[in-house]
Amino acid sequence: MKHWLKLLLCVPFLLLSGCGEDEKEVMVRQAIAIESSAECHLCGMIITNFPGPKGQAYSKGIQGNMRFCSTRDMFAFIVDPENQHNIQEAFVHDMAVTPWDHPDDEAYIDAKKAFYVIGHGKKGAMGPTLASFSTQADADAFVSSEGGKVYRFEQVTLDLLISMNNLRTESSLPQTAE
Numbered sequence: 001m002k003h004w005l006k007l008l009l010c011v012p013f014l015l016l017s018g019c020g021e022d023e024k025e026v027m028v029r030q031a032i033a034i035e036s037s038a039e040c041h042l043c044g045m046i047i048t049n050f051p052g053p054k055g056q057a058y059s060k061g062i063q064g065n066m067r068f069c070s071t072r073d074m075f076a077f078i079v080d081p082e083n084q085h086n087i088q089e090a091f092v093h094d095m096a097v098t099p100w101d102h103p104d105d106e107a108y109i110d111a112k113k114a115f116y117v118i119g120h121g122k123k124g125a126m127g128p129t130l131a132s133f134s135t136q137a138d139a140d141a142f143v144s145s146e147g148g149k150v151y152r153f154e155q156v157t158l159d160l161l162i163s164m165n166n167l168r169t170e171s172s173l174p175q176t177a178e
Contacts, residue, residue, distance in 0.1 A: 093109070
């Protein structure tokens with residue numbers, strides 16, 4: 001009888017201990033303020049020393065977030081085959097509501113829902129970068145004034161990022177899937 005009692009007392013603890021792991025996996029993470037000394041996860045440059053939209057990402061099994069000096073560096077990390085399946089959350093600046101030269105940490109949006117303009121004339125930390133927007137209308141307005149072409153998160157590939165150094169005119173941009 002004592003053996004059964006011990007077993008019954010252990011079962012709730014075993015069940016509860018398993019709950020904590022699931023809870024950690026579904027936890028929604030947020031973008032955080034970037035300190036003035038924060039370094040880019042990819043290139044090591046000081047993030048706040050450069051203009052243009054920045055990026056942040058969370059990866060499975062890593063407590064803190066990874067911060068990037070540009071959307072281009074963030075995507076270079078995310079689309080790398082070693083990393084692409086581990087990304088849980090990603091954030092970029094909404095450039096329709098924050099200045100290009102000093103993006104505001106309050107202007108982060110979900111990177112997977114954003115619209116990106118590639119092939120425009122504005123520069124980021126490493127030269128050409130992806131201008132990020134929360135709406136198609138804002139991205140289209142940016143294209144009208146600065147040039148480029150609109151892409152969605154899932155359309156950004158390593159080949160597209162590599163070709164950005166040579167892009168400036170819409171006719172030279174790779175075609176997107178409609």
